Amino acid sequence: EIVLTQSPGTLSLSPGERATLSCRASQSVSSSYLAWYQQKPGQSPRLLIYGASSRATGVPDRFSGSGSGTDFTLTISRLEPEDFAVYYCQQYGSSPETFGQGTKVEIK
């Protein structure tokens, strides 16, 4: 099973700042089958990025994904108030699908 490790656990930033979230896999993720989800309290996860770098429908362009192999990054270029949430990476290239433990982006 591929283990995904996200860092940092918590990111404390102010609106307007840039957020950089990391997701490291224990082995190579095939075909860059890596997704990012956003989850706000009391809500379902929302797909942001798939295929490591493709934005899902309706996702603002301040969200971008990059990386390949074992190292992936989600970048939020300028944090808006609605972006403070927990972010999860997921690999779906090999079974079982696995999620990272999450990074919480909180208001500083």
Place this chain on the structure above:
Amino acid sequence: QVQLVQSGSELKQPGASVKVSCKASGYTFTRYAMNWVRQAPGQGLEWMGWINTNTGKATYAQGFTGRFVFSLGTSVSTAYLQISSLKAEDTAVYYCARGDSTGYDDYWGQGTLVTVSS
């Protein structure tokens, strides 16, 4: 528009069973897989497995074999998750999520809270 609507919260005693439904609309049900994901209180997301909505074949992640069953309804576009012999540690929110052909989950149900307590 694509929607996945799940059944409401459940409170069950240890040893009982529960069946969670997930009704899909806005797309051709049999063209996409249905995944199930568990989120224990205050914890992260855990993939439970998926069901092929064409064939009904279910695949379970380790840790979700035996007491967990994915199925499809005879009524239109509905997937089910049944959990038997419930334990306190099954207390969680259970999500259904539509699986794209490559495997990512593009639409999610609102979640069903299952609480197991005596």
